[in-house]
Amino acid sequence: MSESLLALVPLDSRPCNTRFPEQLATIGGTQLLSPPIEILGDLHLPGNAVAVRDWVSQLPEIDALIVSIDMLAYGGLVFSRRPITTQEEALERLEILREFKSQRPSTPIYAFNILMRLAITMDSDAAAANYYNIMRYARLVDEAERFQSDYLREQLAQVKAEIAPEVLQEYLAARARNHQINGQMIEWLGDGIFDYLLITQEDAAEFGLHRREQDALLKAARELNVQHKMSLHPGADEAAMTLLARHWNTQVKFRVRWSILEDSRRIAPFEDRPFDESLIQHVEALNGVLVEDGEADFQFFINAPVGGWHKDEDDAARSLRAARLNGFVRDIEAAILDGKRVALCDVAFPNGADDVLMNALDKRGLFGKISAYSGWNTAGNTLGTVLCQCAAIAHSGSTPGAELCSEDNRQFVFERLLDDWFYQSRVRAHIEKTARDNGISPLDLNGGGEIVQAQARRELRNYGSMLAARHFKSTLEKCEVSLPWQRTFEVDLRAQLSPVEAT
DSSP: OOOEEEEEEOSSSSHHHHHHHHHHHHHTTEEEEOOOGGGSOOSSSOOOHHHHHHHHHTOOSOSEEEEEHHHHHHSSHHHHTSTTSOHHHHHHHHHHHHHHHHHOTTSOEEEEEEEOOSSOOOOSGGGHHHHHHHHHHHHHHHHHHHHTOHHHHHHHHHHHHTSOHHHHHHHHHHHHHHHHHHHHHHHHHHHTSOSEEEEEEOSOOSSSHHHHHHHHHHHHHHHTTOGGGEEEEEOSTTHHHHHHHHHHTOOOEEEEEESSGGGGGSBOTTOSSBHHHHHHHHHHHTTOEEOSSSOOSEEEEEEOOOSSOGGGOOHHHHHHHHHHTHHHHHHHHHHHHTTOOEEEEEOSSSSSOOHHHHHHHHHTTOGGGOSEEEOOSSHHHHHHHHHHHHHHHHHHTOOTTGGGTOHHHHHHHHHHIIIIIIIIIIIHHHHHHHHHHTTOBTTBOTTOOHHHHHHHHHHHHHHHHHHHHHHSSSOEEEEEEEOTTSSSSOOEEEEEEOOOOOO
16 A cells, blocks of 8 residues: 545644544555644634635645635634625635646545534633524524424524524524535535535534525535535534545445444434434445445444433433443454454444443453544544544555554554543543632633643543553553643543554
8 A cells, every 4th residue: 555645624723623634544544734733723713714725725746635615714613603704705715726626637625514503602601691592593493484383483582582683693694604605615516626525514403494504405416416426414523534534435344233223213412313324424425335244344333322411311320321231342342352343433422432331341451452433522523533543444454453553543542532531521520620610611711721731631641541551551651631722622632652562
Protein backbone atom coordinates (compact mmCIF):
# COMPACT_ATOMS: atom_id res chain seq x y z
CA MET A 1 0.00 0.00 0.00
CA SER A 2 1.49 3.34 -1.05
CA GLU A 3 0.77 6.35 1.12
CA SER A 4 -1.68 8.80 -0.42
CA LEU A 5 -1.96 12.52 0.27
CA LEU A 6 -5.34 14.03 1.11
CA ALA A 7 -6.42 17.47 2.29
CA LEU A 8 -9.14 18.30 4.82
CA VAL A 9 -10.95 21.55 5.54
CA PRO A 10 -12.43 20.59 8.93
CA LEU A 11 -15.72 21.64 10.46
CA ASP A 12 -13.93 23.57 13.20
CA SER A 13 -10.87 23.41 15.46
CA ARG A 14 -12.14 20.89 18.03
CA PRO A 15 -10.08 17.67 18.37
CA CYS A 16 -12.91 15.52 17.00
CA ASN A 17 -12.81 17.47 13.76
CA THR A 18 -9.05 17.91 13.40
CA ARG A 19 -7.15 15.32 15.41
CA PHE A 20 -9.45 12.32 15.01
CA PRO A 21 -9.37 12.38 11.19
CA GLU A 22 -5.61 12.88 11.29
CA GLN A 23 -5.11 9.89 13.59
CA LEU A 24 -7.37 7.63 11.55
CA ALA A 25 -5.68 8.70 8.33
CA THR A 26 -2.35 7.69 9.85
CA ILE A 27 -3.75 4.29 10.85
CA GLY A 28 -4.91 3.86 7.25
CA GLY A 29 -1.52 4.80 5.79
CA THR A 30 -2.66 8.19 4.49
CA GLN A 31 -1.14 11.61 5.01
CA LEU A 32 -3.76 14.25 5.77
CA LEU A 33 -3.10 17.96 5.30
CA SER A 34 -5.18 20.47 7.29
CA PRO A 35 -5.09 24.26 7.67
CA PRO A 36 -3.19 25.77 10.62
CA ILE A 37 -5.43 25.41 13.66
CA GLU A 38 -5.14 29.10 14.51
CA ILE A 39 -7.20 30.06 11.44
CA LEU A 40 -10.04 27.64 12.29
CA GLY A 41 -11.59 29.73 15.08
CA ASP A 42 -13.14 28.54 18.33
CA LEU A 43 -16.34 28.86 20.36
CA HIS A 44 -16.39 32.65 20.16
CA LEU A 45 -14.33 33.38 17.03
CA PRO A 46 -15.27 32.18 13.53
CA GLY A 47 -12.71 30.55 11.30
CA ASN A 48 -10.89 32.93 8.97
CA ALA A 49 -12.72 32.32 5.68
CA VAL A 50 -10.17 34.22 3.60
CA ALA A 51 -7.21 32.36 5.10
CA VAL A 52 -8.93 28.99 4.69
CA ARG A 53 -9.80 29.80 1.07
CA ASP A 54 -6.19 30.81 0.39
CA TRP A 55 -4.98 27.58 1.99
CA VAL A 56 -7.18 25.56 -0.40
CA SER A 57 -5.96 27.51 -3.42
CA GLN A 58 -2.32 26.84 -2.52
CA LEU A 59 -2.60 23.10 -1.91
CA PRO A 60 0.00 20.87 -3.59
CA GLU A 61 -1.02 17.96 -5.78
CA ILE A 62 -3.31 15.79 -3.67
CA ASP A 63 -5.33 12.63 -4.18
CA ALA A 64 -8.59 14.11 -2.83
CA LEU A 65 -10.05 17.09 -0.98
CA ILE A 66 -12.47 16.63 1.92
CA VAL A 67 -14.15 19.93 2.70
CA SER A 68 -16.55 21.33 5.26
CA ILE A 69 -18.99 23.66 3.55
CA ASP A 70 -19.82 25.21 6.93
CA MET A 71 -16.20 26.17 7.61
CA LEU A 72 -15.72 27.76 4.21
CA ALA A 73 -19.12 29.47 4.15
CA TYR A 74 -19.62 30.57 7.75
CA GLY A 75 -16.44 29.97 9.73
CA GLY A 76 -17.44 26.67 11.35
CA LEU A 77 -20.31 24.84 13.02
CA VAL A 78 -21.11 27.33 15.77
CA PHE A 79 -21.21 30.23 13.33
CA SER A 80 -23.38 28.31 10.88
CA ARG A 81 -26.13 28.78 13.50
CA ARG A 82 -25.90 32.56 13.31
CA PRO A 83 -27.04 34.80 10.43
CA ILE A 84 -23.86 36.90 10.45
CA THR A 85 -22.82 35.73 6.98
CA THR A 86 -25.30 36.41 4.19
CA GLN A 87 -26.24 33.81 1.62
CA GLU A 88 -24.46 35.82 -1.07
CA GLU A 89 -21.27 36.05 1.01
CA ALA A 90 -21.38 32.33 1.73
CA LEU A 91 -21.69 31.43 -1.95
CA GLU A 92 -18.88 33.82 -2.83
CA ARG A 93 -16.60 32.10 -0.31
CA LEU A 94 -17.54 28.69 -1.70
CA GLU A 95 -16.56 29.65 -5.25
CA ILE A 96 -13.03 28.46 -4.43
CA LEU A 97 -14.39 24.92 -4.83
CA ARG A 98 -15.60 25.63 -8.36
CA GLU A 99 -12.18 27.07 -9.17
CA PHE A 100 -10.42 24.11 -7.58
CA LYS A 101 -12.45 21.62 -9.62
CA SER A 102 -11.93 23.50 -12.86
CA GLN A 103 -8.17 23.56 -12.30
CA ARG A 104 -7.94 19.95 -11.04
CA PRO A 105 -10.83 18.07 -12.66
CA SER A 106 -9.41 14.64 -11.82
CA THR A 107 -9.06 15.36 -8.08
CA PRO A 108 -12.16 14.19 -6.16
CA ILE A 109 -13.91 16.65 -3.87
CA TYR A 110 -15.88 15.11 -1.03
CA ALA A 111 -18.02 17.82 0.57
CA PHE A 112 -20.03 17.77 3.77
CA ASN A 113 -22.42 20.25 5.27
CA ILE A 114 -24.67 20.29 8.29
CA LEU A 115 -28.44 20.42 8.36
CA MET A 116 -28.95 22.80 11.28
CA ARG A 117 -29.92 21.39 14.63
CA LEU A 118 -33.13 22.27 16.45
CA ALA A 119 -31.46 24.43 19.09
CA ILE A 120 -29.11 27.41 19.19
CA THR A 121 -25.61 27.23 20.69
CA MET A 122 -25.57 27.05 24.49
CA ASP A 123 -22.36 29.01 25.03
CA SER A 124 -23.25 30.51 28.41
CA ASP A 125 -25.61 29.97 31.34
CA ALA A 126 -27.67 32.90 30.08
CA ALA A 127 -28.29 31.08 26.78
CA ALA A 128 -29.76 27.97 28.44
CA ALA A 129 -33.39 29.14 28.51
CA ASN A 130 -33.35 30.12 24.84
CA TYR A 131 -31.61 26.83 23.97
CA TYR A 132 -34.45 24.72 25.39
CA ASN A 133 -37.26 27.04 24.28
CA ILE A 134 -36.00 27.23 20.69
CA MET A 135 -35.71 23.45 20.62
CA ARG A 136 -39.30 23.08 21.86
CA TYR A 137 -40.48 25.67 19.36
CA ALA A 138 -38.79 23.88 16.44
CA ARG A 139 -40.42 20.59 17.42
CA LEU A 140 -43.88 22.01 18.11
CA VAL A 141 -44.09 23.87 14.78
CA ASP A 142 -43.74 20.55 12.99
CA GLU A 143 -45.92 18.51 15.35
CA ALA A 144 -48.76 21.05 15.39
CA GLU A 145 -48.83 21.07 11.60
CA ARG A 146 -48.53 17.31 11.15
CA PHE A 147 -51.17 16.38 13.72
CA GLN A 148 -53.45 19.43 13.31
CA SER A 149 -53.69 19.64 17.10
CA ASP A 150 -55.18 22.65 18.90
CA TYR A 151 -53.42 21.55 22.08
CA LEU A 152 -50.04 21.57 20.32
CA ARG A 153 -50.82 24.95 18.79
CA GLU A 154 -51.47 26.30 22.29
CA GLN A 155 -48.19 24.85 23.48
CA LEU A 156 -46.43 26.42 20.51
CA ALA A 157 -47.89 29.84 21.24
CA GLN A 158 -46.81 29.59 24.88
CA VAL A 159 -43.21 28.67 24.12
CA LYS A 160 -42.97 31.25 21.36
CA ALA A 161 -44.03 33.94 23.84
CA GLU A 162 -41.10 32.96 26.07
CA ILE A 163 -38.49 33.55 23.34
CA ALA A 164 -37.17 37.05 22.70
CA PRO A 165 -38.33 38.05 19.18
CA GLU A 166 -34.82 38.96 18.03
CA VAL A 167 -33.48 35.56 19.16
CA LEU A 168 -36.17 33.70 17.23
CA GLN A 169 -35.69 35.91 14.20
CA GLU A 170 -31.95 35.24 14.09
CA TYR A 171 -32.52 31.51 14.51
CA LEU A 172 -35.03 31.34 11.67
CA ALA A 173 -32.85 33.52 9.44
CA ALA A 174 -29.87 31.20 9.93
CA ARG A 175 -32.05 28.14 9.20
CA ALA A 176 -33.41 29.69 6.01
CA ARG A 177 -29.97 30.71 4.75
CA ASN A 178 -28.45 27.31 5.54
CA HIS A 179 -31.28 25.51 3.80
CA GLN A 180 -30.71 27.55 0.66
CA ILE A 181 -26.97 26.82 0.76
CA ASN A 182 -27.61 23.11 1.30
CA GLY A 183 -29.89 23.12 -1.73
CA GLN A 184 -27.26 24.93 -3.76
CA MET A 185 -24.67 22.30 -2.81
CA ILE A 186 -26.97 19.60 -4.20
CA GLU A 187 -27.05 21.58 -7.45
CA TRP A 188 -23.25 21.72 -7.40
CA LEU A 189 -23.24 17.96 -6.94
CA GLY A 190 -25.34 17.76 -10.09
CA ASP A 191 -22.87 20.07 -11.85
CA GLY A 192 -20.01 17.68 -11.03
CA ILE A 193 -18.23 20.03 -8.61
CA PHE A 194 -18.42 17.37 -5.92
CA ASP A 195 -17.81 13.66 -6.30
CA TYR A 196 -19.89 12.95 -3.19
CA LEU A 197 -21.97 15.10 -0.85
CA LEU A 198 -22.71 14.21 2.75
CA ILE A 199 -25.41 16.19 4.56
CA THR A 200 -25.44 15.31 8.23
CA GLN A 201 -28.42 16.10 10.44
CA GLU A 202 -27.12 17.71 13.61
CA ASP A 203 -28.95 17.36 16.96
CA ALA A 204 -32.60 16.78 16.15
CA ALA A 205 -35.62 14.68 17.12
CA GLU A 206 -38.33 12.64 15.44
CA PHE A 207 -40.27 15.86 14.72
CA GLY A 208 -39.00 19.36 14.00
CA LEU A 209 -38.32 22.03 11.41
CA HIS A 210 -35.58 19.83 9.95
CA ARG A 211 -38.11 17.33 8.61
CA ARG A 212 -39.49 19.65 5.92
CA GLU A 213 -35.96 20.73 5.03
CA GLN A 214 -34.87 17.11 4.64
CA ASP A 215 -37.87 16.35 2.44
CA ALA A 216 -37.08 19.30 0.16
CA LEU A 217 -33.39 18.43 -0.14
CA LEU A 218 -34.02 14.76 -0.89
CA LYS A 219 -36.63 15.73 -3.47
CA ALA A 220 -34.13 18.07 -5.14
CA ALA A 221 -31.54 15.27 -5.22
CA ARG A 222 -34.01 12.90 -6.88
CA GLU A 223 -34.99 15.51 -9.46
CA LEU A 224 -31.32 15.98 -10.37
CA ASN A 225 -30.75 12.20 -10.24
CA VAL A 226 -27.85 12.57 -7.79
CA GLN A 227 -29.36 10.72 -4.82
CA HIS A 228 -26.85 7.90 -5.35
CA LYS A 229 -23.97 10.39 -4.92
CA MET A 230 -25.04 11.71 -1.53
CA SER A 231 -26.35 10.73 1.88
CA LEU A 232 -28.45 12.57 4.44
CA HIS A 233 -28.27 10.98 7.86
CA PRO A 234 -27.79 11.87 11.56
CA GLY A 235 -24.40 13.15 12.65
CA ALA A 236 -22.01 16.09 12.27
CA ASP A 237 -18.56 15.83 13.84
CA GLU A 238 -17.83 12.41 12.30
CA ALA A 239 -18.57 13.50 8.72
CA ALA A 240 -14.97 14.11 7.66
CA MET A 241 -14.05 10.64 8.93
CA THR A 242 -16.88 9.07 6.93
CA LEU A 243 -15.63 10.74 3.75
CA LEU A 244 -12.07 9.69 4.48
CA ALA A 245 -13.28 6.10 4.68
CA ARG A 246 -15.35 6.56 1.52
CA HIS A 247 -12.26 7.65 -0.38
CA TRP A 248 -10.46 4.50 0.70
CA ASN A 249 -13.35 2.42 -0.68
CA THR A 250 -12.31 -0.65 1.29
CA GLN A 251 -15.79 -2.23 1.15
CA VAL A 252 -15.05 -3.36 4.68
CA LYS A 253 -17.50 -6.03 5.87
CA PHE A 254 -19.29 -5.85 9.22
CA ARG A 255 -21.29 -8.52 11.00
CA VAL A 256 -23.49 -6.71 13.50
CA ARG A 257 -24.04 -8.12 16.98
CA TRP A 258 -26.60 -6.21 19.08
CA SER A 259 -26.61 -5.91 22.86
CA ILE A 260 -30.42 -6.02 22.91
CA LEU A 261 -31.99 -6.60 19.49
CA GLU A 262 -35.24 -4.78 20.21
CA ASP A 263 -33.26 -1.68 21.24
CA SER A 264 -31.82 -1.42 17.74
CA ARG A 265 -35.09 0.22 16.63
CA ARG A 266 -34.95 2.96 19.24
CA ILE A 267 -34.42 6.55 18.17
CA ALA A 268 -31.31 7.69 20.03
CA PRO A 269 -31.37 11.08 21.79
CA PHE A 270 -30.54 13.96 19.39
CA GLU A 271 -31.51 11.83 16.37
CA ASP A 272 -34.60 11.56 14.20
CA ARG A 273 -34.83 7.94 13.03
CA PRO A 274 -34.42 4.40 14.39
CA PHE A 275 -30.78 3.61 15.00
CA ASP A 276 -30.72 0.53 12.78
CA GLU A 277 -31.76 2.73 9.83
CA SER A 278 -29.00 5.19 10.65
CA LEU A 279 -26.51 2.30 10.77
CA ILE A 280 -27.36 1.25 7.21
CA GLN A 281 -26.95 4.81 5.94
CA HIS A 282 -23.61 5.36 7.67
CA VAL A 283 -22.20 2.08 6.34
CA GLU A 284 -23.37 2.81 2.79
CA ALA A 285 -21.87 6.32 2.94
CA LEU A 286 -18.38 4.92 3.58
CA ASN A 287 -18.75 2.10 1.06
CA GLY A 288 -18.93 -0.58 3.70
CA VAL A 289 -20.97 -3.78 3.65
CA LEU A 290 -23.25 -5.34 6.27
CA VAL A 291 -23.22 -9.15 6.22
CA GLU A 292 -25.47 -11.53 8.11
CA ASP A 293 -23.37 -14.62 7.69
CA GLY A 294 -20.14 -15.69 6.06
CA GLU A 295 -16.82 -13.97 6.54
CA ALA A 296 -16.71 -10.44 7.92
CA ASP A 297 -13.72 -8.19 8.47
CA PHE A 298 -15.13 -7.09 11.83
CA GLN A 299 -17.50 -8.47 14.39
CA PHE A 300 -19.33 -5.19 14.99
CA PHE A 301 -20.77 -5.17 18.49
CA ILE A 302 -23.31 -2.42 19.12
CA ASN A 303 -24.44 -1.46 22.60
CA ALA A 304 -27.80 -0.22 21.36
CA PRO A 305 -29.63 2.93 22.53
CA VAL A 306 -31.22 2.47 25.93
CA GLY A 307 -33.38 5.58 25.91
CA GLY A 308 -32.82 8.46 28.28
CA TRP A 309 -29.60 9.50 30.00
CA HIS A 310 -27.12 7.53 32.09
CA LYS A 311 -27.23 10.12 34.91
CA ASP A 312 -30.94 9.36 35.40
CA GLU A 313 -30.41 5.63 35.83
CA ASP A 314 -30.74 4.36 39.42
CA ASP A 315 -28.95 1.39 40.97
CA ALA A 316 -31.84 -1.00 40.33
CA ALA A 317 -31.93 -0.13 36.64
CA ARG A 318 -28.16 -0.49 36.39
CA SER A 319 -28.28 -3.94 37.99
CA LEU A 320 -31.02 -5.06 35.64
CA ARG A 321 -29.08 -3.86 32.60
CA ALA A 322 -25.90 -5.50 33.84
CA ALA A 323 -27.72 -8.83 33.90
CA ARG A 324 -29.17 -8.25 30.43
CA LEU A 325 -25.70 -7.39 29.07
CA ASN A 326 -24.05 -10.57 30.36
CA GLY A 327 -24.60 -12.48 27.12
CA PHE A 328 -23.38 -9.54 25.03
CA VAL A 329 -20.16 -9.32 27.03
CA ARG A 330 -19.63 -13.09 26.80
CA ASP A 331 -20.08 -12.90 23.02
CA ILE A 332 -17.45 -10.14 22.81
CA GLU A 333 -15.03 -12.26 24.80
CA ALA A 334 -15.77 -15.35 22.72
CA ALA A 335 -15.17 -13.48 19.46
CA ILE A 336 -11.83 -12.21 20.77
CA LEU A 337 -10.80 -15.71 21.87
CA ASP A 338 -11.80 -16.96 18.42
CA GLY A 339 -9.30 -14.57 16.84
CA LYS A 340 -11.90 -12.23 15.33
CA ARG A 341 -11.42 -8.51 14.92
CA VAL A 342 -13.86 -6.91 17.36
CA ALA A 343 -15.19 -3.37 17.02
CA LEU A 344 -17.38 -1.91 19.77
CA CYS A 345 -19.87 0.86 19.07
CA ASP A 346 -21.29 2.15 22.36
CA VAL A 347 -24.43 4.24 21.72
CA ALA A 348 -26.43 3.26 24.80
CA PHE A 349 -26.38 6.86 26.02
CA PRO A 350 -25.36 10.23 24.56
CA ASN A 351 -22.34 12.17 25.81
CA GLY A 352 -20.31 9.30 27.16
CA ALA A 353 -19.83 5.56 27.38
CA ASP A 354 -22.12 3.14 29.19
CA ASP A 355 -20.55 2.64 32.62
CA VAL A 356 -22.37 -0.65 33.14
CA LEU A 357 -20.93 -2.21 29.99
CA MET A 358 -17.48 -0.73 30.51
CA ASN A 359 -17.23 -2.07 34.05
CA ALA A 360 -18.08 -5.57 32.78
CA LEU A 361 -15.44 -5.38 30.05
CA ASP A 362 -12.93 -3.98 32.52
CA LYS A 363 -13.41 -6.92 34.90
CA ARG A 364 -12.70 -9.35 32.06
CA GLY A 365 -9.60 -7.46 30.95
CA LEU A 366 -10.84 -7.00 27.38
CA PHE A 367 -10.12 -3.38 26.49
CA GLY A 368 -6.67 -3.96 25.02
CA LYS A 369 -8.04 -6.77 22.86
CA ILE A 370 -10.65 -4.66 21.06
CA SER A 371 -9.61 -3.50 17.60
CA ALA A 372 -11.81 -0.39 17.38
CA TYR A 373 -13.95 1.52 19.87
CA SER A 374 -16.01 4.68 20.21
CA GLY A 375 -18.59 5.94 22.70
CA TRP A 376 -18.72 9.75 22.58
CA ASN A 377 -21.36 12.46 22.10
CA THR A 378 -24.28 11.50 19.81
CA ALA A 379 -24.99 8.07 18.36
CA GLY A 380 -24.05 9.32 14.88
CA ASN A 381 -20.73 10.70 16.12
CA THR A 382 -19.87 7.41 17.80
CA LEU A 383 -20.99 5.25 14.88
CA GLY A 384 -19.13 7.23 12.22
CA THR A 385 -15.93 7.27 14.24
CA VAL A 386 -15.70 3.55 14.93
CA LEU A 387 -16.75 2.65 11.38
CA CYS A 388 -13.94 4.81 10.01
CA GLN A 389 -11.44 3.25 12.39
CA CYS A 390 -12.42 -0.16 11.01
CA ALA A 391 -12.01 1.13 7.46
CA ALA A 392 -8.60 2.54 8.39
CA ILE A 393 -7.48 -0.82 9.76
CA ALA A 394 -8.74 -2.53 6.61
CA HIS A 395 -6.99 0.01 4.38
CA SER A 396 -3.71 -0.45 6.26
CA GLY A 397 -3.50 -3.97 4.85
CA SER A 398 -2.42 -5.42 8.19
CA THR A 399 -3.20 -9.00 9.07
CA PRO A 400 -5.97 -9.62 11.61
CA GLY A 401 -4.67 -8.96 15.11
CA ALA A 402 -1.76 -6.80 13.99
CA GLU A 403 -3.78 -3.67 14.81
CA LEU A 404 -3.64 -4.62 18.49
CA CYS A 405 0.12 -4.08 18.37
CA SER A 406 0.06 -1.04 16.09
CA GLU A 407 1.16 2.00 18.10
CA ASP A 408 -1.18 4.31 16.17
CA ASN A 409 -4.24 2.11 16.56
CA ARG A 410 -3.50 1.24 20.20
CA GLN A 411 -3.17 4.94 20.97
CA PHE A 412 -6.51 5.76 19.34
CA VAL A 413 -8.36 2.99 21.21
CA PHE A 414 -6.65 3.99 24.47
CA GLU A 415 -7.55 7.67 24.04
CA ARG A 416 -11.14 6.83 23.15
CA LEU A 417 -11.47 4.75 26.31
CA LEU A 418 -9.91 7.45 28.45
CA ASP A 419 -11.93 10.24 26.83
CA ASP A 420 -15.27 8.64 25.89
CA TRP A 421 -15.58 6.60 29.06
CA PHE A 422 -13.56 8.01 31.89
CA TYR A 423 -13.69 11.71 31.03
CA GLN A 424 -17.20 11.98 29.63
CA SER A 425 -18.94 9.54 31.97
CA ARG A 426 -17.03 10.30 35.18
CA VAL A 427 -14.49 13.10 35.28
CA ARG A 428 -16.60 15.68 33.50
CA ALA A 429 -19.21 15.69 36.28
CA HIS A 430 -16.44 16.13 38.88
CA ILE A 431 -14.83 19.10 37.19
CA GLU A 432 -18.15 20.76 36.43
CA LYS A 433 -18.93 20.68 40.17
CA THR A 434 -15.51 22.18 40.86
CA ALA A 435 -16.22 24.92 38.34
CA ARG A 436 -19.59 25.75 39.90
CA ASP A 437 -18.12 25.70 43.39
CA ASN A 438 -15.60 28.30 42.21
CA GLY A 439 -18.19 30.50 40.54
CA ILE A 440 -17.20 29.42 37.01
CA SER A 441 -19.62 28.28 34.30
CA PRO A 442 -18.71 24.92 32.69
CA LEU A 443 -20.15 26.36 29.46
CA ASP A 444 -17.57 29.15 29.34
CA LEU A 445 -14.58 29.00 31.68
CA ASN A 446 -13.65 32.47 30.44
CA GLY A 447 -9.96 32.18 31.21
CA GLY A 448 -10.55 31.08 34.80
CA GLY A 449 -10.53 27.36 34.27
CA GLU A 450 -6.99 26.34 35.23
CA ILE A 451 -8.22 24.78 38.47
CA VAL A 452 -10.76 22.80 36.44
CA GLN A 453 -8.22 21.79 33.83
CA ALA A 454 -5.71 20.75 36.50
CA GLN A 455 -8.28 18.46 38.10
CA ALA A 456 -9.12 16.87 34.74
CA ARG A 457 -5.42 16.37 34.03
CA ARG A 458 -4.80 14.77 37.42
CA GLU A 459 -7.75 12.37 37.28
CA LEU A 460 -7.15 11.33 33.68
CA ARG A 461 -3.46 10.70 34.23
CA ASN A 462 -4.13 8.59 37.31
CA TYR A 463 -6.72 6.44 35.59
CA GLY A 464 -4.75 6.34 32.36
CA SER A 465 -1.80 4.82 34.20
CA MET A 466 -4.03 2.05 35.56
CA LEU A 467 -5.69 1.47 32.18
CA ALA A 468 -2.32 1.23 30.42
CA ALA A 469 -0.94 -1.30 32.88
CA ARG A 470 -4.05 -3.44 33.23
CA HIS A 471 -5.24 -3.64 29.64
CA PHE A 472 -2.40 -2.59 27.34
CA LYS A 473 0.62 -4.10 29.13
CA SER A 474 2.25 -0.67 28.90
CA THR A 475 3.16 2.35 30.93
CA LEU A 476 1.67 5.77 30.30
CA GLU A 477 4.68 7.72 29.09
CA LYS A 478 2.79 10.95 28.38
CA CYS A 479 -0.71 12.27 28.91
CA GLU A 480 -1.41 15.86 27.88
CA VAL A 481 -4.84 17.19 28.83
CA SER A 482 -6.43 20.53 27.94
CA LEU A 483 -9.87 22.08 27.45
CA PRO A 484 -9.28 23.73 24.07
CA TRP A 485 -12.56 25.65 23.81
CA GLN A 486 -12.47 26.77 27.46
CA ARG A 487 -15.50 24.69 28.38
CA THR A 488 -15.93 21.20 29.80
CA PHE A 489 -17.87 19.70 26.88
CA GLU A 490 -14.76 18.38 25.10
CA VAL A 491 -11.22 17.57 26.15
CA ASP A 492 -8.05 17.45 24.07
CA LEU A 493 -6.35 14.30 25.34
CA ARG A 494 -3.01 13.18 23.91
CA ALA A 495 -1.55 10.03 25.37
CA GLN A 496 1.52 8.01 24.59
CA LEU A 497 1.90 4.37 25.61
CA SER A 498 5.16 2.52 25.90
CA PRO A 499 5.65 0.07 22.99
CA VAL A 500 4.29 -3.45 23.22
CA GLU A 501 6.94 -5.82 24.45
CA ALA A 502 7.90 -8.56 22.01
CA THR A 503 6.70 -12.01 23.02
